[in-house]
Amino acid sequence: MGTVSRVLNGSPAVSAASKEKVAGAIRQLNYRPLASARDLRRDRTMRILALAKNLDSPIVSEAFRGVGDAAALSGYVSLIAPTAGEPEREQQLVDMLRNGSVDGLIMFSPTMADDEIEAVATQMSVVQLCEVADSEAAFGVSIDDRQASYDITQHLIKSGGRKLAMIGNRAARSGRLREEGFRWALAEAGLSPEHLLFADGDFNFHSGRSLTRELLGSDRLPDAVFCGSDTVAAGCVREITDAGLRVPGDIAVAGFDDSIQAEMCVPGLTTIRQPAYDMGRVAFDALFERMTEPGAHRRGRTYLPHELVVRDSTKG
Amino acid sequence: MGTVSRVLNGSPAVSAASKEKVAGAIRQLNYRPLASARDLRRDRTMRILALAKNLDSPIVSEAFRGVGDAAALSGYVSLIAPTAGEPEREQQLVDMLRNGSVDGLIMFSPTMADDEIEAVATQMSVVQLCEVADSEAAFGVSIDDRQASYDITQHLIKSGGRKLAMIGNRAARSGRLREEGFRWALAEAGLSPEHLLFADGDFNFHSGRSLTRELLGSDRLPDAVFCGSDTVAAGCVREITDAGLRVPGDIAVAGFDDSIQAEMCVPGLTTIRQPAYDMGRVAFDALFERMTEPGAHRRGRTYLPHELVVRDSTKG
DNA sequence: CTGTTAGCGCTTTCAA
DNA sequence: TTGAAAGCGCTAACAG
Numbered sequence: 001m002g003t004v005s006r007v008l009n010g011s012p013a014v015s016a017a018s019k020e021k022v023a024g025a026i027r028q029l030n031y032r033p034l035a036s037a038r039d040l041r042r043d044r045t046m047r048i049l050a051l052a053k054n055l056d057s058p059i060v061s062e063a064f065r066g067v068g069d070a071a072a073l074s075g076y077v078s079l080i081a082p083t084a085g086e087p088e089r090e091q092q093l094v095d096m097l098r099n100g101s102v103d104g105l106i107m108f109s110p111t112m113a114d115d116e117i118e119a120v121a122t123q124m125s126v127v128q129l130c131e132v133a134d135s136e137a138a139f140g141v142s143i144d145d146r147q148a149s150y151d152i153t154q155h156l157i158k159s160g161g162r163k164l165a166m167i168g169n170r171a172a173r174s175g176r177l178r179e180e181g182f183r184w185a186l187a188e189a190g191l192s193p194e195h196l197l198f199a200d201g202d203f204n205f206h207s208g209r210s211l212t213r214e215l216l217g218s219d220r221l222p223d224a225v226f227c228g229s230d231t232v233a234a235g236c237v238r239e240i241t242d243a244g245l246r247v248p249g250d251i252a253v254a255g256f257d258d259s260i261q262a263e264m265c266v267p268g269l270t271t272i273r274q275p276a277y278d279m280g281r282v283a284f285d286a287l288f289e290r291m292t293e294p295g296a297h298r299r300g301r302t303y304l305p306h307e308l309v310v311r312d313s314t315k316g
Numbered sequence: 317m318g319t320v321s322r323v324l325n326g327s328p329a330v331s332a333a334s335k336e337k338v339a340g341a342i343r344q345l346n347y348r349p350l351a352s353a354r355d356l357r358r359d360r361t362m363r364i365l366a367l368a369k370n371l372d373s374p375i376v377s378e379a380f381r382g383v384g385d386a387a388a389l390s391g392y393v394s395l396i397a398p399t400a401g402e403p404e405r406e407q408q409l410v411d412m413l414r415n416g417s418v419d420g421l422i423m424f425s426p427t428m429a430d431d432e433i434e435a436v437a438t439q440m441s442v443v444q445l446c447e448v449a450d451s452e453a454a455f456g457v458s459i460d461d462r463q464a465s466y467d468i469t470q471h472l473i474k475s476g477g478r479k480l481a482m483i484g485n486r487a488a489r490s491g492r493l494r495e496e497g498f499r500w501a502l503a504e505a506g507l508s509p510e511h512l513l514f515a516d517g518d519f520n521f522h523s524g525r526s527l528t529r530e531l532l533g534s535d536r537l538p539d540a541v542f543c544g545s546d547t548v549a550a551g552c553v554r555e556i557t558d559a560g561l562r563v564p565g566d567i568a569v570a571g572f573d574d575s576i577q578a579e580m581c582v583p584g585l586t587t588i589r590q591p592a593y594d595m596g597r598v599a600f601d602a603l604f605e606r607m608t609e610p611g612a613h614r615r616g617r618t619y620l621p622h623e624l625v626v627r628d629s630t631k632g
Numbered sequence: 633c634t635g636t637t638a639g640c641g642c643t644t645t646c647a648a
Numbered sequence: 649t650t651g652a653a654a655g656c657g658c659t660a661a662c663a664g
Contacts, residue, residue: 003634005659015633035417036355037657040640045352047417055377055396064371068398077408079395080371082384092393101351101363205576234580241582260521264550266557266582319650321643331649353641356656 008033044103047077048287050129051093052108053085057231058259059276060108063129066280067106074288076103087111097124104287107131109172122297125290129283130274131173132301139290139298141283143306145174148272149181151308152254153226155270157189159314161224161252165195167211167236168228169203178228178256194222203228208235216243223251224314230255230262233269237313252314258307268311275304324349360419363393364603366445367409368424369401373547374575375592376424379445382596383422390604392419403427413440420603423447425488438613441606445599446590447489448617455606455614457599459622461490464588465497467624468570469542471586473505475630477540477568481511483527483552484544485519494544494572510538519544524551532559539567540630546571546578549585553629568630574623584627591620 006014007022014022025031039045050067052060064080071078079102083090090111097105097120104125110117114133120126121138132140156164166182169175179196186193195215199207208227212235215222227233233255237247247253247267255262258273282302289296322330323338330338341347355361366383368376380396387394395418399406406427413421413436420441426433430449436442437454448456472480482498485491495512502509511531515523524543528551531538543549549571553563563569563583571578574589598618605612 001658002636002660006634009659013633018634032411032415034356034657035412035415036352036361037640038659039352040350040356040642041657041659043640049395055371055380056374058372061371061398065398065400068400072405077397077412079365079397081393081395082377082381084381084384089388095348096351096393099348099351205580238580238582261580264521264554264577264580266554317642318644318652322650325643329649334649350641353656354643356658357641357643359656 039100043100044291045101046075047079047102048104048106048284048291049093049096049102050078050080050106050108051083051090051110052080053083053111054109055080055082058261059130059257059274062276063108063280063283066277066282067129067284068280069277070281070284070288074284076284076288078284083109083111085111094120097126104291106283106287125287127283127287127290129279130276133173136300139286139300139302141279141286141302141304142174143272143274143279144303145177146181146184148256148306148308149178149226150185151181151306152256152270152272153182153185154189155308155310156224156226156252156254156314157185157191159224159248159252162191163194163220163222163224164191165197165215165222165225166193166228167197167199167208167215167225167232170198171203175203175228182226194220199232203232205231205235205238208232209239212236212239216240216245221251224254225251226254228256230257230259230265230269230271233271233313234261234265237265237267237269248312248314254314258309262309262311265313267313267315270308270310270312270314273307273309275306279304321349355416359416361417362391363395363418364420364422364600364607365409365412365418366394366396366422366424367399367406367426368396369399369427370425371396371398373545374577375446375573375590378592379424379596379599382593382598383445383600384596385593386597386600386604390600392600392604394422394600399425399427401427410436413442420607422599422603441603443599443603443606445595446592449489452616455602455616455618457595457602457618457620458490459588459590459595460619461493462497462500464572464622464624465494465542466501467497467622468572468586468588469498469501470505471624471626472540472542472568472570472630473501473507475540475564475568478507479510479536479538479540480507481513481531481538481541482509482544483513483515483524483531483541483548486514487519491519491544498542510536515548519548521547521551521554524548525555528552528555532556532561537567540570541567542570544572546573546575546581546585546587549587549629550577550581553581553583553585564628564630570630574625578625578627581629583629583631586624586626586628586630589623589625591622595620 128140444456
């Protein structure tokens with residue numbers, strides 16, 4: 001029934017009387033147009049999907065809040081799915097883009113190899129968020145992780161750090177860039193890293209503690225530690241404190257993300273603020289452009305500005 | 317093309333030769349069957365949706381991990397969407413169930429009134445998780461919040477608490493039950509509450525701090541505080557410590573959830589462990605039953621066992 | 633302004 | 649075992 005459809009979609013070519021009658025019937029029957037039929041006909045869903053390994057990181061939830069708000073402004077629904085770091089599940093979710101279950105995809109922490117991401121991104125609407133493949137063929141939004149790590153490492157050095165350690169995460173793209181920034185700042189200051197420790201699996205409070213335990217057990221004690229996340233830094237601070245040493249008196253500690261944990265930690269953590277919410281919005285806007293302008297395949301990256309937040313954990 | 321469809325769906329009524337040929341073509345063309353067409357024809361999507369206000373709570377992400385794992389075992393994809401506490405967005409997402417975008421719905425922290433939930437849940441596949449409406453008409457999975465709060469309050473009393481305060485959250489269904497449990501334990505011990513404070517808006521670290529500041533400013537200082545979440549309890553501990561008082565020496569503090577923050581806090585927080593992951597699994601299993609067995613409309617609740625976890629924050 | 637109709641891409645029944 | 653064809657519920661083009 002054409003008229004019903006017209007009423008549903010707010011077409012102006014309907015008389016007030018018909019509109020009234022149809023609207024009444026719709027209410028009466030509690031009728032909802034079937035999404036699959038409409039999607040099939042229109043060849044779009046007005047839905048997008050955002051993928052991440054886990055949801056328990058403050059950066060993820062904040063970034064996805066930005067995605068969701070921007071999506072809502074453009075009339076899209078944004079759905080979220082965790083991959084649990086399992087390639088099969090990630091594949092299944094990426095297939096939702098391929099088979100038209102959603103119109104666009106935002107990838108936060110992919111397990112896929114860079115060239116697979118590239119392959120999907122060149123054909124369909126994909127935007128990478130925070131964790132961006134090295135290749136410039138696909139498009140991504142992030143901070144300049146290398147520069148940010150350089151900045152905070154330089155701050156540690158300026159605050160008197162001479163024997164620097166880093167607890168990082170080579171499994172993540174951003175983690176590798178952060179290591180580069182760390183090395184860069186050290187090289188520039190004529191220093192060499194005292195320790196470089198990397199989480200094997202999880203990159204969380206517990207691994208922060210156990211890696212710091214290693215650090216403290218070594219014969220070359222650092223005077224400053226740069227951790228790749230606030231959560232890990234919180235574990236690091238806790239382990240140092242429990243060992244009877246003081247932060248920052250004996251060892252200064254810096255984190256990354258400026259999540260609530262940077263504030264909760266005692267002492268408060270010096271860290272890098274990522275504008276996660278805005279990154280999410282920008283990511284959606286880029287995706288929107290890609291979805292709506294047929295030829296638009298943006299490449300490369302957009303960097304959003306980060307900010308060094310100095311708290312007591314490095315006030316030597 | 318019937319044969320193609322038969323190959324895609326693994327029908328046995330296909331010759332090996334055809335199967336080979338079709339599979340080859342599918343690979344060659346990188347063909348994926350369009351979801352909307354299949355969903356329309358089959359009248360189901362093999363997708364479910366899980367709603368929550370925010371994603372930044374550890375309980376939410378853990379519970380949804382359970383939902384996702386159980387869903388994957390049954391061949392379902394589980395999607396997640398935050399409502400931001402906005403009724404319109406919640407409506408739009410619930411409409412995804414009504415219009416067949418998904419086959420089932422798990423509601424974590426609804427904004428909707430109980431009777432609206434009831435109305436949807438009696439007609440369609442809905443399961444409530446953690447936050448369950450008072451009405452028994454719909455089905456939900458949770459711990460026994462009232463009993464759990466009774467247990468931890470009783471522990472505070474046994475540990476020497478006489479002047480008890482609570483920082484709660486009347487905006488949430490579980491929050492109201494926790495208040496009941498608190499009052500119940502006090503009444504049984506012949507005590508009356510010293511303070512009952514409630515977060516207006518957010519129920520987080522900052523509100524924990526500011527409500528505790530009120531508490532400390534009053535002329536009747538409590539000797540024990542029960543907080544409705546670990547995050548709030550962490551804020552409470554921090555405020556007490558910053559004021560120069562000791563936890564638990566001067567004031568004992570208890571949290572709720574047994575999230576990572578209970579461990580990160582100094583001193584470690586006594587709290588109630590919710591089996592969030594299992595609750596998620598059980599919720600999906602109930603939803604699955606509802607989706608697959610036509611007449612199955614379960615009512616009432618399933619309670620999963622909670623556990624009192626005692627740490628230093630109450631060791632008087 | 634409104635009713636009729638074709639057709640989106642898939643699954644499934646029916647014949648062959 | 650396979651091809652042909654109907655039809656899921658919707659939208660959009662068309663004719664009236």
